[in-house]
Amino acid sequence: MSRELLVCIWTACLVAMVSCTAADNVTDSVVEPDVPVGTRCVSSFQCDDDDPCTVERCDRGLCRIDPIVCDDNDTCTTDSCADGGCVFERTPGCCGSDDDCDDGDPCTKDDRCDLKTRTCRIAAPIEPCCRSHLDCDDGDVCTVDTCQENLLCSHRWDKSGSGAGICCTLETDCADANRCTRDYCRITDESASPPTGVCAREILCCKRDRDCQQTDAPCMQGVCVIPSGQDDGECDYQRIPDCCETSSDCLAEPCLSATCDDGSCSFDAIPGCCTDDEQCGDECLFCNRGALPSGTCERRTDSNCCEPVVYSRDFEGDFGMEVVPMPGPGYSPSPEWHVSTRRSGSGTSSMFFGDEETGLCRGDSSMKTGSRAVTGPIKLMMTRSPHLRFMMWKNTDEFSRFNDVVSVYVRTTGGETKVFSTSQMEKFNSGDGFVEFPPAAESAVSLEQWDDQVVQLVFEYDSVVYASAPYEGIYIDDIVVSGTCDDRGVALHD
Numbered sequence: 001m002s003r004e005l006l007v008c009i010w011t012a013c014l015v016a017m018v019s020c021t022a023a024d025n026v027t028d029s030v031v032e033p034d035v036p037v038g039t040r041c042v043s044s045f046q047c048d049d050d051d052p053c054t055v056e057r058c059d060r061g062l063c064r065i066d067p068i069v070c071d072d073n074d075t076c077t078t079d080s081c082a083d084g085g086c087v088f089e090r091t092p093g094c095c096g097s098d099d100d101c102d103d104g105d106p107c108t109k110d111d112r113c114d115l116k117t118r119t120c121r122i123a124a125p126i127e128p129c130c131r132s133h134l135d136c137d138d139g140d141v142c143t144v145d146t147c148q149e150n151l152l153c154s155h156r157w158d159k160s161g162s163g164a165g166i167c168c169t170l171e172t173d174c175a176d177a178n179r180c181t182r183d184y185c186r187i188t189d190e191s192a193s194p195p196t197g198v199c200a201r202e203i204l205c206c207k208r209d210r211d212c213q214q215t216d217a218p219c220m221q222g223v224c225v226i227p228s229g230q231d232d233g234e235c236d237y238q239r240i241p242d243c244c245e246t247s248s249d250c251l252a253e254p255c256l257s258a259t260c261d262d263g264s265c266s267f268d269a270i271p272g273c274c275t276d277d278e279q280c281g282d283e284c285l286f287c288n289r290g291a292l293p294s295g296t297c298e299r300r301t302d303s304n305c306c307e308p309v310v311y312s313r314d315f316e317g318d319f320g321m322e323v324v325p326m327p328g329p330g331y332s333p334s335p336e337w338h339v340s341t342r343r344s345g346s347g348t349s350s351m352f353f354g355d356e357e358t359g360l361c362r363g364d365s366s367m368k369t370g371s372r373a374v375t376g377p378i379k380l381m382m383t384r385s386p387h388l389r390f391m392m393w394k395n396t397d398e399f400s401r402f403n404d405v406v407s408v409y410v411r412t413t414g415g416e417t418k419v420f421s422t423s424q425m426e427k428f429n430s431g432d433g434f435v436e437f438p439p440a441a442e443s444a445v446s447l448e449q450w451d452d453q454v455v456q457l458v459f460e461y462d463s464v465v466y467a468s469a470p471y472e473g474i475y476i477d478d479i480v481v482s483g484t485c486d487d488r489g490v491a492l493h494d
Helices: 003-025
Strands: 054-059 062-067 077-082 085-090 112-114 119-121 143-147 153-157 181-189 196-203 220-225 233-239 256-261 264-269 285-288 295-299 309-313 322-324 337-340 350-353 370-374 384-395 405-412 415-421 435-437 454-462 473-484
Touching: 337 370, 384 405, 454 473
Parallel strands: none
Antiparallel strands: 054 062, 077 085, 112 119, 143 153, 181 196, 220 233, 256 264, 285 295, 309 473, 322 370, 337 350, 350 473, 370 454, 384 435, 384 473, 405 415, 405 454
């Protein structure tokens, strides 16, 4: 047999074998859907599973089916294939950078993305800050209120814009034709040049005592003096020193809040408020007040200033706390918070609510007991991620966790916010030892909400109920407000 004939026979046999193998899996060239992986094949079209999101091919005589992989390397998207194409659906609330968290509000410039949780942290609005001219309305008819490009309000005094006889710099601006009134300019801003004010009028003529009453000056007493032989007289007024009916009667200086208490004015400093850089008390801070008489202390952004610990109190020296009564009626004036050597956390003394002589925190069953201890100003902007820890020894009523409650508040110019309370815990008494709060296994009390402000902490004890009980009381020690300087430079001070 010739060599050429042997080659032809071998080739024919090979074609027959391939045809038989293909015939086992393909009928009339119709491909069945859902071809299982591993099906024998001659070409890739035999492996088509009718799924647009898979890639099918014949690999060494066997079908191989691989899914189309969709991955945009963004952890904030859910990646999938649909109709042969990739779909990247964004996860609501997820962020990958600070740019994803911009809420479009010009007064929240520090919106940040927490890369650990992939959630946005929208910063509290910067104060002071304005979004429109309406935000700057100070209620003064003598000023033109404008929101400037730097997002700070401007209050430009303008006599002409308010109507004649309302705003003034001179007495003559207020003159009218009524002989029974004394028209004068009541200066409201002595710092202006010239000093500016609003027109005021005093009634001069009267026939009866009630003609002398001044509805806009509740602290003025009118006494009529009627000369003999005349129909009209002149009213005589005597001002009662430091008299008030409401807080608005008390003219407070910038950065002081006024309170009318039992007819007398009292004034308290506003934490974090300033009129110049020196009042901020730190070379790392400046007073941001724009065109306003007063502003707030803020950290200089061009410095490396940072303090790991911005406040601490161990009660070994001065008390350093202001004790104020509980708000509301029904509380006994004693006992109150004070420094005591009866028990201590790390030293020899602590802050104690209870009677030093009897060692009891509740006495008169006809009254509730309670007191508040307020820290000085704490500059939270001088650290990062500020938080609070303290030590507490507690021996009080355990019948209900809603009795004998210890709470901590953060006080700002906008009010108070409760950040800790034993009423939110299981019933707790500490026995003979001090316990760190929050416990070491739990996160510290976060103060990040106020990390750009000056605040005060208020420690409060409230018995809640009217009852006497033989309980020793509450001891607080080793109060620390601290943070980190990892990404804000090194500490400036030792």
